[in-house]
Amino acid sequence: MKVGLLRVQGALVALPVDVLREVVPLPERFDALPTAAPGLVGAVLLRDTVLPVLDLAALSGTTDGTAPPTAAMGVVVLVHDGRALGVLVDSVHDVVTLDPAALQPVAAGERRLFTAAFVRPGTGEVGSLLDPAAVFGVPGVLAMTSAPDAAEGQPPAGTGTGTGLDPAHLVVRCTSAGGAGDVLLAIDVADVQTTLPSLSPRPSQLSSAWCLGVTDHGDVRLPVVDPLALLGLPPADRSTSWQALLVRSERGLLALVFAEALDIVRVAPSARSAAPPSRGLAAGVVRDVARLPQGPAFVVDVAALLADAEVSALTSLNTGPGAAAPAGEVTGEVTAALHHDPVVLFRARGTVTAPLDQVDGVVPFPAAPVPWIGGSSDLGALVTDADVVPLLDLSELLGRGRLADPTAGVVLLVRPPADDPDGPPRRVGLVVEELSDIERPVWREALDEAAAEERAPLVRTGSATGPLLACVDLHALAEPFVRVGSAATSPSRGPELWHAVTRD
Structure with a gap:
């Protein structure tokens, strides 16, 4: 079963995703209602609808309910059996799948809000499964009739038949x-994983004309993107407060900023008009224009957005907060005028680059790596849900000497082409000091095949006067370690491992 994970007064709580509607910011005050109910803190006005709000901690007896909850950051809107109400939450996390057979039922009792306990996949944290029927059944709670689109599946007025x-x-x-x-x-x-009621992106080397920086969400640091700039429109006003919605690709999460969530509507085909001709990313992402009561809206094809090479590359670089945090000011902008394939810049006893499409992901160095059986590296291996990834010091592989403290660095996950097309892919983790930037080279040296055996192309990033940097072939570095049946020994450091030599 799919559930959304929330945190209430520090406790991990899960709710079936089919009852979760949206997250709205915490209001400055709650309006009084002419009723008394356990945990009822008042009501908020949500798009002309009065929404009662419950404090689950007070309702369950965790707090006495006499003081407002200080940790709450927003209100999650729940819809169940055609009725709607809100609950206070500290934070909103991910959507995960729980195995019903692994749920541990809670004994029945008076005012039982939680029906089972579970273990959060990937972290081992214990959480509780909230029963929507029990929440809506609290005596005295005036749950309101939900909007027609949620209750009956009919389009609101003005969106077509x-x-x-x-x-x-x-x-x-x-x-x-x-x-x-x-x-x-x-x-x-x-396509929406969840929404964040408030957002203040931090500057990052990932920043560009449309990437506003990064933010933390649960255990992940993810890029924050301005959808207006991405679509070639005037960029978002940076002086206003932002909310964000999270979308997920196969590689990771992406946050899209907006000013205000207006409504959830069902858009009928008769309420759509063909999008105007456009260029760039917008040509494939904006499918049509919806004629809504709030005004015309561009309908965004999220799958097409995430399929874009640069956007997909950003989602693959989700890192944990324990990783070396990107910091600093904008070092360059990704523009459509640059036609060279993007590269990722990182530190490995000097600045090195590699083709971005060779990086399968970036993760922090594990707190407790397991030994790498049969391997020559003393860094061990990273255990993931899908595989066991041997860890290698990239600087040492390049002949630059060992990193001073590999455990303080980050791991570039590399999945080279498999020797056996029918066999399982294998990955290698190349440890570097820190991730620096993603850029499109403004210049790339072109050498013929014979010359490339001695010296492969150089790349120049940042500007026409930027430094010439080595561009490492990560696939060639990792390939000896993923060959099925081969001994895991240090590969040769011949010129075939390099696209270029460094002049850093």
Whole structure:
């Protein structure tokens, strides 16, 4: 079963995803309701709907309910049997799949809110499964009738006639800088992992014209993207407060900023118009324009967005907060005028680059690596849900000497082409000091095949006067360690491992 993970007064709580609707910011105050109920803190006005809000900690007896919860950062809107109410949460985490057979039932009792205990996949943290029926059944709670799109599957007025269940879309307002006005985006709710009620991106070397920096979400540091700039529109106003919605590709998460969530509506085909001709990424991402009561909204194809090479590359570089945190100011902007394939810059006793498409992901150095049986490296191996990844000091492989403290670095996961096309892919973890940047080279030296045997192309990043840097072939470095049946020994450091030599 799929559940959304929340945190309430520090405790991990799960709810079935089909009852989770959205997350809204914590209001400055709650309005009083003419009723008394355990844990009821008041009501908020959500798009002309009065939404009662419960404090689960007070309801379950964790707190006495006499003081407002200091840890709460937002309100999660729940919809169950055509009724809606809100619950206070400290934070919103991921969507995970729980094995029903692994749930440990909780004994029945008076005011039982939680039906089972579970172990969070990947972390081992114990959580509790909340029973939506028990929450909505609290005596005295005036749960409101939910919006027609959630209750009956019918489109709201103004979105077309529709047949059956037309796709539900989250409509968000994005505010452009320089007085360019607001832009509405409509995104299929099936593509939205969750929403963050407030967001303040931190500067990062990942920053570009459309990447605003990074933010932490649960155990992951992920890139924050301005969808307006990404689509070639005037960028978002950086003086306003932001919310964000999270979307997930096969490689990782991405945060898209917006100013305000307006509604969830079902957009019928009859309420759509063909999108105007456009260039760049927008040509494949904006499918059409939805005619909504709030105004025209660009319908965003999230799958097409995440399929873009540069966007996909950003999602693959999700790192944990324990990793070396990217910091600093913008070092360069990714622009459509640069045609060379992007490279990732990192530190390994000097600045080195590698083709971005060779990096399968970036993770922190593990706190407790396991021994690498039969391997020559003393760094051990990283155990993941899918494989056991041997860890290698990249600087040492390149003949630069060992890193001063590999355990303080980050791991580039590399998945070279498998020797056996029918066999399972294997990965190697190359340990570097820190991840520095992602850039498109402004210049790349072209050498013929004979010359490349002695010296492969150099790349120049940042600007026309930027440094010439080595571009390492990570696949060639990792390939000897993933060959099925081969001994895990140090590979030769011949010129075939390099695209270039360094002048760092």
